[in-house]
Amino acid sequence: MMTNLTQTPVRVSWLDRTLITAVVLLSSVFPVELFSNTPPVRKGFDGQYSGKQGQVLVVKVKGEEQATEVKGTFLKRTIPFFREFRPEEPPGYIGLLGIDMQDDPGTYELTVEVKQGEQMKHLSFNVLVAKEKFAVEHLTLPKEKVDLDEKAVARWKAEQQEVQQALAENSRLKLWHSNFVEPVNGKRTGIFGSVRIMNGKPRNPHNGEDIGAPMGTEVAASNDGVVRLTVDHVFSGKGVFVDHGLGFYTMYFHLSEVLVKDGDLITAGQIIGKVGATGRATGPHLHWGVKLNGARVNPYTLLDLPLKNGVMPSTAATVSTSETSPTP
Ligand SMILES: [Zn+2]
Numbered sequence: 001m002m003t004n005l006t007q008t009p010v011r012v013s014w015l016d017r018t019l020i021t022a023v024v025l026l027s028s029v030f031p032v033e034l035f036s037n038t039p040p041v042r043k044g045f046d047g048q049y050s051g052k053q054g055q056v057l058v059v060k061v062k063g064e065e066q067a068t069e070v071k072g073t074f075l076k077r078t079i080p081f082f083r084e085f086r087p088e089e090p091p092g093y094i095g096l097l098g099i100d101m102q103d104d105p106g107t108y109e110l111t112v113e114v115k116q117g118e119q120m121k122h123l124s125f126n127v128l129v130a131k132e133k134f135a136v137e138h139l140t141l142p143k144e145k146v147d148l149d150e151k152a153v154a155r156w157k158a159e160q161q162e163v164q165q166a167l168a169e170n171s172r173l174k175l176w177h178s179n180f181v182e183p184v185n186g187k188r189t190g191i192f193g194s195v196r197i198m199n200g201k202p203r204n205p206h207n208g209e210d211i212g213a214p215m216g217t218e219v220a221a222s223n224d225g226v227v228r229l230t231v232d233h234v235f236s237g238k239g240v241f242v243d244h245g246l247g248f249y250t251m252y253f254h255l256s257e258v259l260v261k262d263g264d265l266i267t268a269g270q271i272i273g274k275v276g277a278t279g280r281a282t283g284p285h286l287h288w289g290v291k292l293n294g295a296r297v298n299p300y301t302l303l304d305l306p307l308k309n310g311v312m313p314s315t316a317a318t319v320s321t322s323e324t325s326p327t328p
Contacts (some may be wrong), residue, residue, distance in 0.1 A: 046124030053132040054101040054193050054298040058306055061112055061123060062092040069115040072097065074127065075108055077294045080246045082174050084307075094307075096248070097127065098295030101193040101205065105131040134193035134205065137195040145280050146198045152234060159233045166229040166241060167249060167291070176223040176244035178307035181269050183220045183252060184286045186213030188242050207296045208251065210290030215256060215284040217275040219266075222250050222288075222302065227264040227272070236287070237279025239274050250299065253287035254278050 042123060051057045061070060061081060070093045072079035081093040097110060112123040189210045194205045225244040225263055233240050236253040240260060256276025266272060277284045290299045 004229050029168045032200060045123055046123040048126045050128035050130060051099050053103055055099050056099040056292060056297050056301045056305065059091055059095045059097050061114065062090050063114065065116060067078055067114050067116050068110065072110055072112045075103060079293055082246065087192055091202040096292055098292030098297040099129055100295035101207065103129050105129050116190035132193060134195060135191050136195045137191060139196060139198045141198055156234050163229065169247040170247045171226060171243050176248060180302040181220055181222045182303060183222050183288055184211045184213045184217055184275060186211040192295045208287050211286045211288060213275045215275060218271045219252055219255065219272045219273045219275060219286055221266045221272050223268045225266060227260045227262055227266060230258050230260065230262055233279060235280045237281060238276065242266065247293035249291040251292045254281040254285060
């Protein structure tokens with residue numbers, strides 16, 4: 001939700017930034033020295049990655065042969081890998097690892113299973129999660145929008161369940177391609193992950209990014225996918241959940257109008273709704289959210305993924321297949 005009220009960005013001192021950078025750099029050069037308290041050997045044997053809360057890491061696994069399945073596990077979340085052909089790079093597989101905005105800073109293991117027929121190979125990577133300095137927002141809203149009565153709580157719980165059920169089934173086909181579209185060309189507020197104080201009480205952090213735009217501005221889908229769910233919910237207002245395949249979802253909330261239906265196939269840039277202020281919103285804006293294999297990540301990291309110019313296998317044919325016979 002966007003706010004016309006006080007927003008206090010948390011200051012990141014020059015020293016903090018330097019320290020974070022230094023830790024990230026050091027960890028990649030001296031992994032053993034820096035993490036001497038963690039058990040050595042196998043863990044992280046195959047490489048290292050690092051990123052901040054809410055970021056997306058591109059993990060690469062080399063492999064000449066066609067594997068039956070390549071699958072990662074990170075903090076109990078499953079990361080499906082897909083084959084990608086890139087000019088000037090050795091052939092292999094790519095997995096998008098989302099660091100949830102509330103994953104605790106620290107070093108965790110990413111294990112990757114590479115199945116080739118009967119054979120199974122295990123890889124292990126260290127992933128350093130660094131702390132992001134999120135903003136703190138102070139919001140004042142009508143009391144009934146914050147302190148829900150019994151009936152509204154019941155409604156909210158049912159809505160949560162509806163979303164959970166709809167998103168439990170990922171399309172197992174990769175529908176997205178590497179060039180993501182910003183859904184609205186508006187004022188980016190930079191409040192992804194912000195700590196929210198509503199009417200003086202701390203609430204859940206903000207799990208998306210808000211883009212300020214006039215009422216009725218067209219909202220574009222950020223990539224190809226299937227409309228998994230359209231809603232009119234107490235907090236999100238009128239919203240659209242798009243399944244891009246392999247556990248990748250984008251969400252568009254507070255719309256004044258929804259222009260797609262559940263099950264619709266959509267393409268990147270297609271207009272799926274219009275900016276509004278439905279649900280718990282203080283003014284017209286788009287709430288843009290991303291869930292990547294269960295992790296809530298900053299949608300703007302999608303626009304910066306180092307995947308452009310990759311030669312992706314065409315998905316046009318497979319998309320229509322997924323529509324007529326949904327994957328289990
Ligand atoms: Zn929002």
